[in-house]
Amino acid sequence: MAPTLSAGVAVSTITPPIGVNLAGFAARDHGAEGVHDDLRCKALVLDVGDAPVCLITNDLIGIGLEQAAGIRAGVEQATGIPAARVLVNASHTHSGPALRAAGGVFRPAEAYARLLDRTIIGTAKMAADAHRPARLAYARVPVQVGINRREWVDGRVLLGRNPEGPIAPYVDVARLTSEAGEPLAILFSHAAHPVVMGPDSYLISADYPGAAQALIERLYPGAVALFAQGCSGNINADPRGTFEVVSRLGMVLGAAAVRGVEEAEPLEVDVLGVASEPFELPLAEPPPLAEAEARLAEQQKLWDEAQAAGDEQRARLRKPLVAWAERVVKLAREGVTAPTTPFPLQALRIGELAIIGLPGEVFVEYQFNLDAASPFAHTIVLGCTNGVQCYLPTEAAIPEGGYEVVESIQYFGATQVSPRAEQALLVAGSDLLQRLRKAVD
Numbered sequence: 001m002a003p004t005l006s007a008g009v010a011v012s013t014i015t016p017p018i019g020v021n022l023a024g025f026a027a028r029d030h031g032a033e034g035v036h037d038d039l040r041c042k043a044l045v046l047d048v049g050d051a052p053v054c055l056i057t058n059d060l061i062g063i064g065l066e067q068a069a070g071i072r073a074g075v076e077q078a079t080g081i082p083a084a085r086v087l088v089n090a091s092h093t094h095s096g097p098a099l100r101a102a103g104g105v106f107r108p109a110e111a112y113a114r115l116l117d118r119t120i121i122g123t124a125k126m127a128a129d130a131h132r133p134a135r136l137a138y139a140r141v142p143v144q145v146g147i148n149r150r151e152w153v154d155g156r157v158l159l160g161r162n163p164e165g166p167i168a169p170y171v172d173v174a175r176l177t178s179e180a181g182e183p184l185a186i187l188f189s190h191a192a193h194p195v196v197m198g199p200d201s202y203l204i205s206a207d208y209p210g211a212a213q214a215l216i217e218r219l220y221p222g223a224v225a226l227f228a229q230g231c232s233g234n235i236n237a238d239p240r241g242t243f244e245v246v247s248r249l250g251m252v253l254g255a256a257a258v259r260g261v262e263e264a265e266p267l268e269v270d271v272l273g274v275a276s277e278p279f280e281l282p283l284a285e286p287p288p289l290a291e292a293e294a295r296l297a298e299q300q301k302l303w304d305e306a307q308a309a310g311d312e313q314r315a316r317l318r319k320p321l322v323a324w325a326e327r328v329v330k331l332a333r334e335g336v337t338a339p340t341t342p343f344p345l346q347a348l349r350i351g352e353l354a355i356i357g358l359p360g361e362v363f364v365e366y367q368f369n370l371d372a373a374s375p376f377a378h379t380i381v382l383g384c385t386n387g388v389q390c391y392l393p394t395e396a397a398i399p400e401g402g403y404e405v406v407e408s409i410q411y412f413g414a415t416q417v418s419p420r421a422e423q424a425l426l427v428a429g430s431d432l433l434q435r436l437r438k439a440v441d
Helices: 065-079 110-129 207-219 243-263 289-308 312-334 364-373 403-407 421-439
Strands: 006-013 040-047 053-058 086-090 132-142 146-148 150-153 156-159 170-178 183-190 224-229 235-237 265-267 272-277 280-282 340-342 345-350 353-357 378-382
Touching: 006 110, 006 132, 006 183, 006 224, 040 110, 040 224, 053 065, 053 110, 053 224, 053 345, 065 086, 065 110, 086 224, 086 353, 132 243, 156 403, 170 243, 170 378, 183 207, 183 243, 207 224, 207 243, 224 378, 272 421, 280 421, 289 312, 345 421, 353 421, 364 378, 364 421
Parallel strands: 053 086, 183 224, 353 378
Antiparallel strands: 006 040, 040 053, 132 170, 132 265, 146 235, 150 156, 170 183, 272 345, 280 340, 345 353
8 A cells, every 4th residue: 555645734933023133135234123024934744654854944034054954953853853854944035034143244133043943843843743644736837026136237247137137937836735635735936035125124024925925825724835945046036125016026926826736736645755965065266375365454454444434334344354354364374275165955855746955045047957957757946945055156157256156255155156066066966866766766
């Protein structure tokens, strides 16, 4: 007799207190002034008898690798589900709490973060305790709420609007229903930065993914909608600017996901599987020591000037650049010739549906290529999974420069991503999916 799929789902509110520092925009100079809409953690546990998997989504900008590892270990302790079988994704909303220092720009809410970890773990426990027989169906539906943001202006790439650039014009939808056909959980994934609300907003919000989830849950009472962020490193929500736009984009995405719920084709699930890869992302070599020291001296000078002028905002933004220059000097002095940064990969198998997660703000081209290389009938490719380590641009984007290539590494690392990273990552990700396919066939 074929094993029977079971599913359990649970929800917790993770809205931080008013006054907490918000993440995503360095220009913000004070804490949250209010709550526009609540943030939530949602957990989905699937089992076919003896090897459950747990997928957790959060209305958060992202968490660090260490915090993600701690959460996954905590889920194992609370539920018995091995940490390697737990996937944690963040929606990447820029209207949520700061959880990482990011070089000193975003002051993390440490007390909130500790409570957050316990809440996420508890949500997974509730989901594990609520499982019942379920059926899975899947659909991919056309939709677009974002635009490629790498715009060429006067010979250089800026954060803007590039209608000709690549996007992922679809939403992946996995529908779980009871044996009677009642919707239990609706997992959907799209790729676009949740940045409708910009640096002038001091209200906590899940942005457009929250509005989309709310719409789906209104239309399917009793079901839980879980949004997982795709590879949105070079895609912004579009248009931007108001909560009316948040609602409109949420309705556009939510309606497409609802279409997916209604059109989804059943998938037989007789096996669940996981595979992981402790991948090390190649970085560029540091500059010569003299050049690195000169850069440090310049950044130190600019910081000192801001402090001397009493310009607290400018000094706050300059401080992480000093810290970055110090890291580069350290690498140069140590003679590091092949620096890397941890970039662990994880993949889940749910019958003929694979979900592969990457811990970064990954360019959308990776989503296309990993999907195309996958041996599974259906593959969902996620960014912001099990931590957010850095941006991951393509090899072609690196010589173009721009925020994702150059400026962002000043807040999250030391040297830029190497041009070798794209090929290495695609090989590692494709091999991971192949191993997952063979492991249980």
